[in-house]
Amino acid sequence: AQKITQTQPGMFVQEKEAVTLDCTYDTSDQSYGLFWYKQPSSGEMIFLIYQGSYDEQNATEGRYSLNFQKARKSANLVISASQLGDSAMYFCAMREGDSNYQLIWGAGTKLIIKP
Amino acid sequence: GAGVSQSPSNKVTEKGKDVELRCDPISGHTALYWYRQSLGQGLEFLIYFQGNSAPDKSGLPSDRFSAERTGGSVSTLTIQRTQQEDSAVYLCASLIPNRNTEAFFGQGTRLTVV
Numbered sequence: 001a002q003k004i005t006q007t008q009p010g011m012f013v014q015e016k017e018a019v020t021l022d023c024t025y026d027t028s029d030q031s032y033g034l035f036w037y038k039q040p041s042s043g044e045m046i047f048l049i050y051q052g053s054y055d056e057q058n059a060t061e062g063r064y065s066l067n068f069q070k071a072r073k074s075a076n077l078v079i080s081a082s083q084l085g086d087s088a089m090y091f092c093a094m095r096e097g098d099s100n101y102q103l104i105w106g107a108g109t110k111l112i113i114k115p
Numbered sequence: 116g117a118g119v120s121q122s123p124s125n126k127v128t129e130k131g132k133d134v135e136l137r138c139d140p141i142s143g144h145t146a147l148y149w150y151r152q153s154l155g156q157g158l159e160f161l162i163y164f165q166g167n168s169a170p171d172k173s174g175l176p177s178d179r180f181s182a183e184r185t186g187g188s189v190s191t192l193t194i195q196r197t198q199q200e201d202s203a204v205y206l207c208a209s210l211i212p213n214r215n216t217e218a219f220f221g222q223g224t225r226l227t228v229v
Contacts, residue, residue, distance in 0.1 A: 033215050035217060035218075043204060043222065043223055044220065044222055044223075045206065045208070045218075045220035047217040047218070047219070050215055050217060052215050091157065091158065102160075102163055102171065103148065103160075103218060105157055105158045105160075106157065107156075107157040108156075108157045110155075
């Protein structure tokens with residue numbers, strides 16, 4: 001079974017609109033962390049935002065926020081006021097448990113911002 | 116340097132040759148990952164080193180692939196008898212292994228087997 005599911009292989013969004021990228025996860029651990037990374041066409045992986053399973057508030061970093069719904073096991077990335085430079089692949093990842101710090105990755109969503 | 120460094124950035128090799136890819140992690144990062152990424156695809160886990168523990172090699176696709184990490188720092192990924200399906204970008208990432216710390220990635224090595 002997939003541990004990280006990103007259901008949107010691709011998205012087109014008009015510049016300046018907000019965009020939500022979906023991520024659902026599957027774990028039986030109580031302690032885990034969720035990460036979002038951006039990969040532009042240049043190929044580098046850029047860390048965007050982190051949400052811990054015990055964090056009571058949704059994480060925010062500038063224009064990025066994480067809509068964390070623990071009961072639904074979803075950790076959607078919200079990008080406000082999208083810009084052309086936001087066009088990239090976006091990956092959701094999870095690290096679960098306390099003894100093994102393996103990262104589990106989703107398949108990614110390709111986001112294209114239209115001018 | 117301050118970041119994860121990978122070399123070479125590009126490698127073209129003939130089918131059947133061996134290649135060695137290098138990763139210099141961030142100093143102090145005891146955990147290190149190797150991933151493979153084909154064009155337009157997600158990250159395929161290859162191997163994970165964590166401190167002095169035995170590495171998790173469960174992602175290595177065949178016995179032609181091997182990796183080592185010397186002195187808990189530099190890591191090399193070796194692919195023997197390369198095949199065309201080995202063509203991909205090989206990414207290395209390092210981190211301090213805590214629950215909430217992000218992995219830092221190198222720029223990757225683009226391997227082309229001709």
